Amino acid sequence: MAFIGEPAHGVVLWGGDATTRSIVLAPLTRTLPRAVRSHFVQQAPLVVPGADVPELVGEYLPRLAHVVGVGSRDGSVPLPGPTRVRLRGQVTWHEDASAVLAWRWVHSSDEGPERDLPVDDPTVGRLLRDPAREQQVVGLLEADETVAALLGVGQHGPGTLAAELRFRGLDALGFATDVLPRLEDVARRSDGSVELVLVGRTPDFRPATGVPEVRFTSSEGDHREGRTDWLELEVVVAIRDEELGTVQIGLAQVLAALASGSTTVMVRDHVYVDLDRPELDRLARLVADARAMVDQPPRGIRLSRDHHDLLADLAGLVEAGPSDGRVREWTRAAAALRELPATEPPAEPAGLQATLRPYQRAGYAWMSFLHEHGLGGVLADDMGLGKTVQTLAMVARARESDPQAPPFLVVAPASVVSTWVAEAARFTPGLRVVAITESAARRGWGLDRLAERSPDVVVTTYTLLRLEAAGYAGLRWAGLVLDEAQSVKNHTSKTYDAARRVEAGSRFAITGTPMENNLMELWSILSLTAPGLFPHAADFRERFAKPIEQDASPDALAVLRRRIGPVVLRRTKDLVASDLPAKQEQVLTVELGPRHRKLYDTHLQRERQRVLKLLEDLDENRISILASLTRLRQLSLDPALVDPEHEKVGSAKIDLLVEHLSEIAAEGHRALVFSQFTSFLSRVARRLTAAGLGYSYLDGSTRRRGEVVDGFRSGTDPVFLISLKAGGVGLTLTEADYCFLLDPWWNPAVEAQAVDRAHRIGQTRNVVVYRLVSAGTVEEKVMELARRKAALFASVVGADSLASTSLTADDIAALLEP
Known part of the structure; x- marks a missing residue:
């Protein structure tokens, strides 16, 4: 063979x-x-x-x-019986409640001694082994996936497992209470194939007798950085056990346990506590949220005074356990701010001469609460919802509560200063308002003499704030109000720095557009009003700006909304529609630029002298007089309308218009823009194109008028430019809910007809009407006369009016007064 x-x-x-x-x-x-x-x-x-x-x-x-058949021809040699294969596990418990589990294969027969073979190396004793039987026995352990994974079944090949495992602390508890009973059950059902040997005494594991209690203590780390107060909290979880006394668990250990999915922590060798409690889940979420805002210490929580939502979340935990007074003060204030919408607003100040609508009362209450607690916020209501009157109501309440407090400082664009003065005189006439519209050199006195005027409110411009930054920073202010706060959206600008240096008891930003281009603009405004909310620009950029702008991260967006919720109050017209009138009208005052002003004043002097001479025979010279007034009206809009050489002078009215249109378009609204002068509409159209805003256009020369109108109604252009003469009547444009009247019309009825293109049956939204009026020009005079003699202006326009003598020489002369 x-x-x-x-x-x-x-x-x-x-x-x-x-x-x-x-x-x-x-x-x-x-x-x-x-x-x-x-x-x-x-x-x-x-x-x-x-x-x-x-x-x-x-x-x-x-x-x-195991290799060949073995037999005895004459029976004289006793042959070995079948080999028995057993899996033996030895559990050894130690004094510190730790355990060691060791496994060995035991091969035995009736004739020979027992032989121990390793469970993790099938090559050792290969000739003595029965691999098929070993795999069969190990299969008994594989039936329980949890046990199999713990024992490392199959890690070293079929039929193998880990030779030795050590268990300490929580692992020893889990082994004793969960794994060991399963192994004992397998051994009982294995017909002797699996056996367990216990060495030492199994510890008497038990839960602690007390209930976990979160304790907060202000640490020595509490401090102030700039205008931001920081609270350093040391956090421990304490358990009162009948045998062990009070046992404390550090915050890091609690968080690690919860993060791992385990709700149990060992507090002594054989005593454990279950952390599966709602208050500890809230604590873990709070710490995670705080870490998303600022770097956190390992043993506690670090929060600023402006982390209102986190402090409010903390309030319930603080009230449930022992904490010091400062912690309770901060958390109770934050909780009160969260509950403010459900709280009855404070009484309106006695000096307020206005009836606040419900949403305005809510805004007044919100601002008053923040001011009284030395905090700040952003009032970001839609245009036309009365942000100014809400602010004035808050200021009036503060002045009535503490007349001896320093004044409020309002900073606004130059074109809005006069609006603040007028609105204060209208709604809060008891407030002493000082408007600073000139530099110290031109006005003849410095800010150090401001107290001599005993103001309640000081209104100035962003330019003057920047030029006299040191002076404003050197005074004490009860509150700072930044109107049209997009002016400080660039945190690298000198204007932003000047606003940051102002020391005030409270700080508010008033803007319908807290961000226009990117989220860092929002950060800039929040860093002035709630500086501790997002203290570092770089952190905000990495944690929010980039994930939201580049990746559209819903998680980052949700966190950001939750964080800014307490300090940003925004109501849209849709939200408060039931509280608004059907049509809301507002005058936007426009300040001419220096070059524009000089050109206008020069022309005004010349036209005044000419018209005053023509007024000696009004009926004979009516057309010439109207031509002079028209030139002044055009010059109020844009000098280039009168002389192309003035192309580079610019138009403040177009600047303001485009700013508002950009804002409302970003919010999903649509607007009708009316002007008598098609040449001005053409210039507006060029600016809209440069700004990337789509528009439709309609004037007397437009062909296929119906197609243009239908195109706007069914399209997505946010703006429709319309000449008053071409589009003032006969159109239904209820797709728009904003109307801009760029030049005051002699006949208010014509303006009303134009507005009614949007404000008519079928309109489901409130309509906001803005009249743009250039300050110190004939437009203001037109507005004044319109209020006094509305019927008078109908006689100045149109063929039928040319023969009218209802417009007197005195009326026309009033239009040309300085």
Whole structure:
């Protein structure tokens, strides 16, 4: 005979006599070691001395039986019985409640001794092993996926597991209460294939007898950075146990346990506490939110006075356990701010001569609360919702509560200063308002003499704030109000720096557009009104601006909205529609630029002298007089309308218009823009194109008028430019809810008809009407006369009016007064 292949996979047998030969080929059912094959080939007997027979029977024959069949021809040799395979686990408990679990294979038979073989290396004792049986036994453990994963079943190959495992602390608790009972159950059901040996005493694990209690303590780290107060809280979870007394768990350990998904923490070798409690979940969420705002210490929480939502979340935890007074003061104020919408607003100040609508009362209450607590915020209501009157109501209440307090400082664009003065005189006439519209050199007195005027409110411009930054920073202010706060959206500008340096008890930004281009503009405004909310620009950019602007991250956006919610109050017209009149009208005063002003004043002097002479015969010279007035009206809009050489002078009215249109377009609104002068509408159109705002256009020269109108109604252009003469009547444009009248019309009825293109049956939204009036020009005079003699102006316009004598020489002369 001979073997085929290496390693051998078959055998060849041959035989017969000289005339007949036979050859038999057969496969091998198992692999034979080289030593066994050599005995077959040599066919020589192996003689074993009598003294070694026990060793032969006890050790070698059992191994050989795994390879080939073993038998005794005459029965004189006792053959080994079948080998038994057992998996033995030894659990050893130590004094510190730790445990060691060690596994070994035990192979035994009736004739030979037990043999221990490793469970993680199947190559050791290969000839003694029964791999199929080992895999079968390990399969009993695989039935429980949790146990199998813990024991490392199969990590070193089929039928293997981890040789030794150590358990400490929480792992030892889990082993004793969960894993060990499962192993004991497997052993009971294994018919002796799996056995467990316990060494040492199993610890008496038990829960602590007390209830976890969160404790907050102000640390020595409380301090003030600039205008921001910081609160450093040391946080521990304390448990009162009957046996151990008070046991404390550090914040880091609590958070690590909750983050891992485990709700249990060991407080001593055999005592544990369950952290599956709502207040601890709230604590973990609060710390996670705080870490998303500013860097946090490992043992506590660091919050600023402006982290209102986090402080409000903290309030419930603080009230439930022992905490010092400062912590309670801050958290109670934040909780009160959160509950403010459901709280009855304070009484309106006695000096307020206005009836606040419900949403305005809510805004007044919100601003008053923030002011009284030394905080700040952003009033970001839609245009036309009365942000000024809400602010004045807050100021009046503050002045009545503390007349000796420093004044309020209002900073606004130059074009809005007069509006503040007028609105204060109208709604809060008891407030002493000082408007600073000139530099110290031109007005003849410095800010150090401001107290001599005993103001309640000081209104100045952003330019003058920047030029006299040191003077404003050197005074004490009860509050700072930044109107049209987009003026300080650039945090690298000198104007922003000047506003930041002002020391005030409270700080408010008033703007319908807290951000126009990017989120860093919002950060700039918040850094002035709530400086501790997002203290570092770089952190805000990485945590919010980039994820939201570049990745449209819903998570970052949700967090940002939640953070700014307490300090940004925004109501849209849709939100408070039931509290608004059907149509709301407002005059926007426009201040001419210096060059524009000089040109206008020069022309005014010349036209005044000319018209006054023509008034000697009004009826004869009416057309010439109207031509002079028209030139002044055009010059009030844009000098280039009168002379193309003035192209580069610019138009403040167009600047203001485009700013408002950009804001309302960004909010999803649409606007109608009316002017008598098509040349002015053309200049507006060029600016809209430069600003990237789409528009439709309609004047007397427009062909296919119906298609243009239908195009706007069914399209997405946010702006419709319309000449009064071409589009003042006969159109229904209820898709728009804003109207801008760029030049006061002689006949108010014509303006009303134009506005009614949007404000008519079918309109489902409130309509806001803005009249843009250039300060110190004939436009203001037109407005004054319109209020006094509305019927008078109808006689100045139109063919039928040219023969009218109802417009007197005195009326026309009044239009030209300085």
